[in-house]
Amino acid sequence: MPEQRTVLIDSHCHLDLSQFDADRELVLVRAHEAAVSYLVNPGIDLDHCRRALALAEQYDEVFVAVGIHPNSAHDVGSQELADLRALAVHPKVVAIGEIGLDYHWHDVAPDRQRRAFMAQLELAADLGLPVIIHHRDANKDIAEILRVWAATVAERSPLAQRPFKGVLHAFSAGLDLAQEAYDWGFVIGLGGPVTFRSARELHALAPLLRIDRLLLETDAPYLTPHPYRGQRNEPAYVRLVCEQIAQLRGMDSADVAALTTATATSFFQLEDRFGAHPATRHTPIHA
Numbered sequence: 001m002p003e004q005r006t007v008l009i010d011s012h013c014h015l016d017l018s019q020f021d022a023d024r025e026l027v028l029v030r031a032h033e034a035a036v037s038y039l040v041n042p043g044i045d046l047d048h049c050r051r052a053l054a055l056a057e058q059y060d061e062v063f064v065a066v067g068i069h070p071n072s073a074h075d076v077g078s079q080e081l082a083d084l085r086a087l088a089v090h091p092k093v094v095a096i097g098e099i100g101l102d103y104h105w106h107d108v109a110p111d112r113q114r115r116a117f118m119a120q121l122e123l124a125a126d127l128g129l130p131v132i133i134h135h136r137d138a139n140k141d142i143a144e145i146l147r148v149w150a151a152t153v154a155e156r157s158p159l160a161q162r163p164f165k166g167v168l169h170a171f172s173a174g175l176d177l178a179q180e181a182y183d184w185g186f187v188i189g190l191g192g193p194v195t196f197r198s199a200r201e202l203h204a205l206a207p208l209l210r211i212d213r214l215l216l217e218t219d220a221p222y223l224t225p226h227p228y229r230g231q232r233n234e235p236a237y238v239r240l241v242c243e244q245i246a247q248l249r250g251m252d253s254a255d256v257a258a259l260t261t262a263t264a265t266s267f268f269q270l271e272d273r274f275g276a277h278p279a280t281r282h283t284p285i286h287a
């Protein structure tokens with residue numbers, strides 16, 4: 001009998017991408033063997049949201065966020081927003097994402113990105129769903145927009161009733177932004193980069209973050225953790241992220257797993273969906 005391990009949730013991976021077309025089933029088997037009980041697959045555009053939902057219909061352990069990524073936000077108008085809204089009613093949709101701002105690549109002009117971002121934040125507030133935020137080289141604008149949004153949500157949205165409003169995924173800013181994000185009701189997502197040997201700032205930051213406001217993620221197929229850096233990433237590797245954070249904080253990795261799984265369960269309200277708490281989930285996924 002395999003050793004009993006505390007279950008993990010990969011709060012952010014892109015299993016719908018073509019990098020997994022050849023062996024997606026095996027990737028899910030390995031996730032299951034690594035005790036990764038649930039995965040959340042954010043879409044990056046409408047087409048990929050539909051693909052992610054098809055996977056969620058096929059596999060119990062896959063949940064979905066629907067959204068248009070800033071690098072795909074060329075044209076987010078009323079039709080695209082209506083399509084997203086229609087997709088978001090699917091019972092396996094647990095968040096709006098990934099959305100945000102990315103000023104590193106210059107595929108989409110910043111003002112277009114900001115308009116698409118704000119429109120999707122409004123959609124999330126309307127629907128009462130938390131948001132998965134992508135931020136890259138745009139910390140100032142992200143903070144300005146989310147600060148205002150979080151304040152208005154607190155007054156008028158069903159989202160105000162939820163324990164958490166959003167996650168800053170693949171967090172790459174400083175402690176100041178993390179602390180302000182906690183005030184907005186946000187959590188922080190950490191993934192592969194925290195395992196990179198060169199990531200001194202993240203190594204210093206990880207012990208200072210609130211452990212009760214932390215989600216683990218892979219962002220697979222990207223951001224592969226050490227020692228697999230350079231290869232394709234996959235959800236099973238979220239365990240390496242967990243172990244690294246435990247080491248940096250001087251904690252037992254089972255405790256980091258239990259705490260982050262509890263936060264992810266509450267963030268995505270997974271317990272309410274199918275009545276199965278991730279920690280007690282034991283049905284074989286691939287019978």
Ligand SMILES: [Zn+2]
Nearest residue numbers: 012014098219
């Ligand atoms: Zn992503």
